[in-house]
Amino acid sequence: MVPEATHGHEEGRRLFVMVWLGLLALTAVEVVLAYVQMFSTEGMLLILMFLSLIKAGLIVGYFMHLRFEKTTLAWSLIPAVTLVIMLLFIFFPDAVRALQLRVPQP
Amino acid sequence: MADQVNAMPLATGDWAGGTFPYAVGHKKLGMWLFILSDSLTFSAMLVAYSYVRVATAAWPTPFHFFPSVVTATVMTLVLLSSSLTMVFAVAAAKHGDRRGAVRQLCFTMFFGLTFIVLHLNEWGVLIREGVRLWQNPWGVPLFGATFFTLTGLHMFHVATGVGYLAVVAVGFGRGRFTDEDVEVSGLYWHFVDLVWMFIFPLVYLLSVKG
Numbered sequence: 346m347v348p349e350a351t352h353g354h355e356e357g358r359r360l361f362v363m364v365w366l367g368l369l370a371l372t373a374v375e376v377v378l379a380y381v382q383m384f385s386t387e388g389m390l391l392i393l394m395f396l397s398l399i400k401a402g403l404i405v406g407y408f409m410h411l412r413f414e415k416t417t418l419a420w421s422l423i424p425a426v427t428l429v430i431m432l433l434f435i436f437f438p439d440a441v442r443a444l445q446l447r448v449p450q451p
Numbered sequence: 452m453a454d455q456v457n458a459m460p461l462a463t464g465d466w467a468g469g470t471f472p473y474a475v476g477h478k479k480l481g482m483w484l485f486i487l488s489d490s491l492t493f494s495a496m497l498v499a500y501s502y503v504r505v506a507t508a509a510w511p512t513p514f515h516f517f518p519s520v521v522t523a524t525v526m527t528l529v530l531l532s533s534s535l536t537m538v539f540a541v542a543a544a545k546h547g548d549r550r551g552a553v554r555q556l557c558f559t560m561f562f563g564l565t566f567i568v569l570h571l572n573e574w575g576v577l578i579r580e581g582v583r584l585w586q587n588p589w590g591v592p593l594f595g596a597t598f599f600t601l602t603g604l605h606m607f608h609v610a611t612g613v614g615y616l617a618v619v620a621v622g623f624g625r626g627r628f629t630d631e632d633v634e635v636s637g638l639y640w641h642f643v644d645l646v647w648m649f650i651f652p653l654v655y656l657l658s659v660k661g
Contacts, residue, residue: 357542365535369528372651376524379656380516386657393652400648408534408641410634418473418483426487433498440505447508 364407371396482635486642489608493646496604497653500597511589512658513580519573523655526569527647530609533562534644541637544623544630552633556620559640563613570606574599598654605650608643615639 375396378384384392406412411419473480504510514520540555581588582595619636622628 358539361535361538361542365531368531372524372527372531375652375656376520379520379659382659382661389657393656397648397652401645404534404641404645404648408538408644409638415472415474418475418480421473422483422487426490429491430494433494436498436502437505440502443506444508 361407364403368400368403371400476631478631478635479638482638486638489642490646493604493649496597496601497649500601501653503593503597507591507593509589509591510658511587511591511594512660513577513582513589513594514655514658515660519576520655520659522569522573523651526566526573527651529562529566529569530644530647533559533566534641536562537637537640541630541634544633547630549624549626552630553620553624556616556623556633560613560616560620563609563616563640566609567606567613570602570609574602601650601654605643605646608646612640612643 375393378389378392411422475483514523536555536558540552540559543551543555577598582598584595584599585592587595615636619628619632623630623633
């Protein structure tokens with residue numbers, strides 16, 4: 346069940362170093378995109394959130410070990426929190442409305 | 452006794468399945484549940500920040516690529532590295548290497564403190580530019596409010612984590628804590644790292660001065 350039990354200490358170490366390098370590479374991509382500024386704010390938001398979700402998946406799956414736990418644990422934790430976070434997005438139409446209703450400053 | 456005898460066929464027979472549905476200890480499950488609630492706290496704050504940003508016509512984007520974004524990138528690197536040493540600490544603890552685990556925990560705490568120092572320095576840059584909780588030079592008071600609340604709550608988590616790891620390192624070094632305690636503290640530490648993976652792009656990378 347735990348990777349240390351199924352393969353050797355060194356192999357486990359290498360796996361985590363690979364994950365770490367992957368996280369660094371994704372971060373580098375994000376920073377380069379912020380430097381060149383070739384996308385609109387909305388486009389950047391989409392790309393950055395996509396990359397950050399991959400990073401979050403790597404951290405939760407490998408560093409926090411969820412990939413190697415019983416799948417029931419992941420099924421109990423992840424869908425519930427995902428749903429509640431998505432429910433928070435219900436505020437965004439109101440944010441756009443508030444912007445459009447604002448009286449223009451002279 | 453009679454109760455036990457009567458209960459036996461039930462306990463070992465038809466209804467014995469799923470006694471430990473998650474196959475984790477209570478400390479680990481407790482930490483996962485805490486992380487769940489904490490992730491909702493941070494999500495709510497990130498959504499609140501995004502809400503006021505969307506609802507504000509001219510949201511300030513004050514971060515110069517150098518030094519602010521470069522500093523934040525180094526902070527990300529430091530936090531990711533601290534997660535790697537935390538993984539090594541857990542692995543060492545699982546292999547009964549107490550000295551190695553404590554050493555890796557000390558590396559992790561060092562990275563955590565480095566993160567806090569860099570972040571306070573970054574706060575200092577903004578405060579010298581005139582950004583406060585209620586006001587700033589760009590006339591959008593909510594910028595300071597959301598920025599300091601969001602990053603402050605995260606910094607508080609890092610500081611708490613350093614204290615938590617110090618307690619675990621001392622306890623594990625003296626043999627009072629088990630390897631599971633190290634693992635559970637690792638879950639918390641990685642979560643703090645995970646939160647930064649969203650604050651960094653949303654607060655810094657989307658606010659680079661054009």
